[in-house]
Amino acid sequence: MLQTKPQGLARKAARSTVSRVPAVVVRSVAATEQKTAAGAKPHNPPSSYGVFRLSYDTQNEDKSLTRNWKKTIKVAVTGASGNIANHLLFMLASGEVYGKDQPIHLQLLGSERSKEALEGVAMELEDSLYPLLREVSIGIDPYEIFDGADWALMIGAKPRGPGMERADLLNQNGEIFQLQGRALNEAADPNCKVLVVGNPCNTNALIAMENAPNLKRKNFHALTRLDENRAKCQLAMKAGKFYTSVSRMAIWGNHSTTQVPDFINARIGGVPATDLIGDMKWFREEFTPKVALRGGALIKKWGRSSAASTAVSVADAIRSLVVPTAPGDCFSTGVISDGNPYGIREGLIFSFPCRSKGDGDYEIIQDFLVDEYLRSKLRATEDELQKEKECVSHLIGMMGGSCQLRGAEDTTVPGEN
Numbered sequence: 001m002l003q004t005k006p007q008g009l010a011r012k013a014a015r016s017t018v019s020r021v022p023a024v025v026v027r028s029v030a031a032t033e034q035k036t037a038a039g040a041k042p043h044n045p046p047s048s049y050g051v052f053r054l055s056y057d058t059q060n061e062d063k064s065l066t067r068n069w070k071k072t073i074k075v076a077v078t079g080a081s082g083n084i085a086n087h088l089l090f091m092l093a094s095g096e097v098y099g100k101d102q103p104i105h106l107q108l109l110g111s112e113r114s115k116e117a118l119e120g121v122a123m124e125l126e127d128s129l130y131p132l133l134r135e136v137s138i139g140i141d142p143y144e145i146f147d148g149a150d151w152a153l154m155i156g157a158k159p160r161g162p163g164m165e166r167a168d169l170l171n172q173n174g175e176i177f178q179l180q181g182r183a184l185n186e187a188a189d190p191n192c193k194v195l196v197v198g199n200p201c202n203t204n205a206l207i208a209m210e211n212a213p214n215l216k217r218k219n220f221h222a223l224t225r226l227d228e229n230r231a232k233c234q235l236a237m238k239a240g241k242f243y244t245s246v247s248r249m250a251i252w253g254n255h256s257t258t259q260v261p262d263f264i265n266a267r268i269g270g271v272p273a274t275d276l277i278g279d280m281k282w283f284r285e286e287f288t289p290k291v292a293l294r295g296g297a298l299i300k301k302w303g304r305s306s307a308a309s310t311a312v313s314v315a316d317a318i319r320s321l322v323v324p325t326a327p328g329d330c331f332s333t334g335v336i337s338d339g340n341p342y343g344i345r346e347g348l349i350f351s352f353p354c355r356s357k358g359d360g361d362y363e364i365i366q367d368f369l370v371d372e373y374l375r376s377k378l379r380a381t382e383d384e385l386q387k388e389k390e391c392v393s394h395l396i397g398m399m400g401g402s403c404q405l406r407g408a409e410d411t412t413v414p415g416e417n
């Protein structure tokens with residue numbers, strides 16, 4: 001039977017500024033008390049929204065449904081009322097991302113302007129009656145919304161205004177990721193996995209990471225999975241095979257038009273893609289632009305950005321960390337380049353071919369062949385990331401950086417901000 005929360009707890013929650021709904025759940029309070037005792041900056045846990053403020057008792061629920069459930073995980077999502085989140089949240093709540101035995105608490109962050117919209121999102125989630133969705137909290141304070149987060153999916157970012165260069169976008173959104181990095185540092189679980197989607201996502205991930213020293217550097221990711229998925233689709237079409245036959249399809253470097261979709265190491269049905277397709281001119285001149293410019297091509301047809309396939313790629317990126325990688329395969333993700341085996345300079349968030357045992361951790365695969373052609377492409381995307389880093393030096397405590405990207409060619413992936 002559902003019961004309302006005890007009054008004392010409701011009073012405690014009424015102090016929170018997150019939601020107008022004055023209630024909170026017992027275990028969130030306990031988590032905050034532990035953090036405060038450990039010396040972290042005190043902050044309120046987020047209040048539960050609507051139906052989620054009602055207590056539940058899994059003991060009294062249908063055992064065939066809940067018997068093998070794991071402990072509830074807290075997943076914070078920023079930009080939660082935006083286009084990508086509009087697809088992703090329902091995938092997360094349904095269990096298709098973390099598993100059908102994984103109950104979930106969604107902690108949704110919006111901006112001041114999207115406060116009302118966030119309530120609409122929470123109402124949609126309420127009405128969807130997902131059994132695994134145990135709690136939803138909404139708010140605009142990252143310190144509250146990141147409370148105890150096991151995962152932080154950082155989608156929220158401001159779009160580029162008229163006349164703004166990529167360098168301006170780096171600065172504008174960099175400030176958001178500096179603040180949110182600090183909030184992660186104070187509030188999130190130290191083992192929190194962070195996936196940055198908001199652009200420019202590699203450098204935003206770097207900024208968040210550098211501002212969150214309590215979290216593991218290794219746990220910060222920038223989304224390059226959409227590029228990988230697009231590359232797989234293009235290879236499959238060219239080879240006349242279905243995309244399930246494509247493996248070892250890595251994206252290297254930045255999520256920009258300098259990205260490097262690696263056809264040298266890709267396989268189709270276990271055979272090197274270059275052998276099967278046998279058209280190096282196509283690989284060198286058409287394949288990469290087809291992948292990098294796909295979002296722009298889609299917008300021209302439909303008038304909308306590729307929010308749905310981006311959400312799918314976020315789901316894929318998460319699953320790649322919680323499900324073991326198939327033997328011989330890889331997945332692409334932008335991660336810290338420290339100690340990488342390919343000679344990429346340290347201190348950048350750079351996309352590499354990776355594999356995982358399915359425990360949330362990963363390793364960079366060591367045995368990809370890097371020929372002269374690939375090496376020159378890697379250098380170009382690496383140089384761009386280094387320049388982006390220097391443009392945001394003031395946000396990551398780095399001395400002496402100067403922004404050389406002003407007036408440079410715009411390398412933003414078309415169809416994105």
Ligand SMILES: NC(=O)c1ccc[n+]([C@@H]2O[C@H](COP(=O)([O-])OP(=O)(O)OC[C@H]3O[C@@H](n4cnc5c(N)ncnc54)[C@H](O)[C@@H]3O)[C@@H](O)[C@H]2O)c1
Binds near residue numbers: 114
């Ligand atoms: N890495 C990738 O592959 C990839 C692909 C597509 C889009 N993107 C990027 O993802 C981002 C989101 O795309 P979208 O289509 O969902 O955009 P959107 O404009 O529909 O949604 C963004 C949301 O973020 C919110 N927001 C703005 N500032 C915020 C802040 N400080 N804290 C929390 N929320 C904030 C806005 O209110 C808005 O609701 C963009 O930066 C886009 O360029 C990345």
